[in-house]
Amino acid sequence: MAASIAARSSVTSIYRQITARPSPSDREPRYTVKFREPYIRRRNVRLSASVNSNDGAIDGNSDRKAPALELPSFDDDASYDVVSEDPLHLLPKPLSSAQYSKPVADGSRLRVAYQGVRGAYSESAAEKAYPNCEAVPCDQFDAAFQFRLLAKFLFVKLKVSINLSAILLFLSWSLLQAVERWLVDRAVLPIENSLGGSIHRNYDLLLRHRLHIVGEVKLAVRHCLLANQGVKVEDLKRVLSHPQALAQCENTLTKLGLVREAVDDTAGAAKDVAFQNLKDTGAVASSAAASIYGLNILAEDIQDDCDNVTRFLMLAREPIIPGTDRPFKTSIVFSLEWGPGALFKALAVFALRQINLTKIESRPLRNQPSRSSDIYFDYLFYVDFEASMADQNAQNALRHLKVLFLTHVAAECLPRSCTFSVLLKAQI
Numbered sequence: 001m002a003a004s005i006a007a008r009s010s011v012t013s014i015y016r017q018i019t020a021r022p023s024p025s026d027r028e029p030r031y032t033v034k035f036r037e038p039y040i041r042r043r044n045v046r047l048s049a050s051v052n053s054n055d056g057a058i059d060g061n062s063d064r065k066a067p068a069l070e071l072p073s074f075d076d077d078a079s080y081d082v083v084s085e086d087p088l089h090l091l092p093k094p095l096s097s098a099q100y101s102k103p104v105a106d107g108s109r110l111r112v113a114y115q116g117v118r119g120a121y122s123e124s125a126a127e128k129a130y131p132n133c134e135a136v137p138c139d140q141f142d143a144a145f146q147f148r149l150l151a152k153f154l155f156v157k158l159k160v161s162i163n164l165s166a167i168l169l170f171l172s173w174s175l176l177q178a179v180e181r182w183l184v185d186r187a188v189l190p191i192e193n194s195l196g197g198s199i200h201r202n203y204d205l206l207l208r209h210r211l212h213i214v215g216e217v218k219l220a221v222r223h224c225l226l227a228n229q230g231v232k233v234e235d236l237k238r239v240l241s242h243p244q245a246l247a248q249c250e251n252t253l254t255k256l257g258l259v260r261e262a263v264d265d266t267a268g269a270a271k272d273v274a275f276q277n278l279k280d281t282g283a284v285a286s287s288a289a290a291s292i293y294g295l296n297i298l299a300e301d302i303q304d305d306c307d308n309v310t311r312f313l314m315l316a317r318e319p320i321i322p323g324t325d326r327p328f329k330t331s332i333v334f335s336l337e338w339g340p341g342a343l344f345k346a347l348a349v350f351a352l353r354q355i356n357l358t359k360i361e362s363r364p365l366r367n368q369p370s371r372s373s374d375i376y377f378d379y380l381f382y383v384d385f386e387a388s389m390a391d392q393n394a395q396n397a398l399r400h401l402k403v404l405f406l407t408h409v410a411a412e413c414l415p416r417s418c419t420f421s422v423l424l425k426a427q428i
C-alpha cells in the first residue's frame with residue numbers, strides 16, 4: 001500500500017544504528033540497519049515523494065531488519081532508470097517555472113514584496129526580475145501575524161483601499177507571509193552572496209513557508225559609505241547596515257575603525273541616519289538609498305571585492321510546470337541516514353547521469369533528538385542541479401536517490417525529500 005509522505009505533517013520515524021558488516025560472500029561491505037529506540041520526527045518539510053509501506057516501517061517496529069543497502073554502482077545505475085513518459089507519480093512533484101513581468105490575471109501589475117525600505121538591494125532585485133512590478137517594502141520579521149482579522153475586515157468587509165506597503169509595514173507582516181496571505185504575488189529573498197556565502201536564515205525560511213521558488217536573479221551589489229551633508233569620514237564613529245552588507249565591507253570598515261551596528265536592511269540604515277540627522281554615524285547602503293534619503297556619498301565601492309554579487313530567489317504561492325524546451329535548474333532538499341559515504345552516494349546519482357550540481361548547502365536538522373553518541377548531527381542537504389524535473393534524466397536521478405535511501409535504509413521515509421522548486425535559468 002502506497003503511503004504518501006506528503007500527507008503526513010509529522011512523520012513518525014525511528015532511530016537506527018547503521019553498522020557496516022563485511023559479508024563473507026562478497027567483497028563489498030553490507031549495511032544492516034538496527035533499530036533502537038523510537039522517536040518522533042516532526043518536520044515542517046514539505047514532502048512529496050511516496051513510500052511503499054511494504055518496505056517497512058514508519059511504524060517504529062523495533063526489531064525489523066532492513067535489507068542491505070547497495071552502493072550506487074557505476075555499471076548498473078541504468079537499472080534505476082526508466083524511459084516511461086509518466087513516472088512523476090513516484091517522484092517529488094515537479095514545480096515551478098517563471099512568470100516574469102507578466103501582469104497578474106486581473107490585469108494589475110505583479111506585486112513583489114521585498115524585505116526593507118525603499119532603496120534596499122532587494123528592491124533592485126525585484127525590479128530586475130520583474131521590470132514592471134510594483135515593489136512592495138515589507139518587514140522582515142517572521143512573526144505571527146496578529147492583525148489578520150483586522151486586515152480581512154478592512155479589505156473584505158469595508159473594501160478599504162489602503163496603500164499596501166503602509167499596511168504591510170504597519171502590521172509588521174513578514175515578507176513571506178505577505179505572499180502566503182495573498183497580499184502580494186511574489187517575494188524576493190536573498191539567498192547567497194559571492195563574498196559572504198549562503199544566507200542561512202533564508203535557507204531555513206524556505207522550509208518554514210509553503211512557497212515555491214519560481215526564479216532567481218543575480219545582482220551586483222556596490223556598497224557606498226553614506227552620511228549626512230557636511231559630515232566627513234573623520235567625524236564618523238559608528239556605521240549602520242544590514243549584517244550581510246557590514247560583512248561584505250569588512251576590510252574598509254576595519255581600516256576606518258568604525259563600530260558596526262546591524263539593522264534590518266541597508267536602506268533602513270540610510271533612512272535612520274538621515275531621519276535622526278546623525279552626525280557621528282554613517283550607513284553602508286546603495287547609491288539609490290543616498291539619493292532617496294538625501295545623504296552624501298563619502299566613499300563608493302567599499303565592498304571587499306569589486307565583483308560582489310548577491311543571488312536572490314523569487315518565491316510564489318504556486319509552482320509552475322517545468323518543461324524541456326529551455327534549460328532549467330532544480331532545487332531539492334533532503335536528509336540522509338548517516339553512514340560511510342552516504343553523501344557521496346547521494347551525489348553520485350547526479351554525477352552518473354552527467355547532471356551538473358551548481359550548489360550544495362547543509363543545515364542542521366532542527367528539533368531532532370541527539371544521537372546516542374552526541375557527536376552526530378542530522379543535516380538537511382540543499383542541492384541545486386542543472387536539469388528540469390520534466391527531464392527523464394533528472395527523474396531517474398531522483399528515483400535513484402529515493403531507491404538508495406528510501407527503499408533500503410528507510411523504512412522511515414528517508415530521504416525526507418524533495419523538490420521545492422524548479423527554476424528557469426534561461427529567463428533570468
Ligand SMILES: O=C(O)C(=O)C[C@]1(C(=O)O)C=C[C@@H](O)C=C1
Pocket residue numbers: 115116119120121122123190193199221242244245264265266267310
Ligand atoms: O539590506 C538590503 O538592502 C538587502 O536587500 C539585503 C541584503 C542581504 O540580505 O544580503 C541584500 C543584498 C546585499 O547582499 C546586502 C543585504
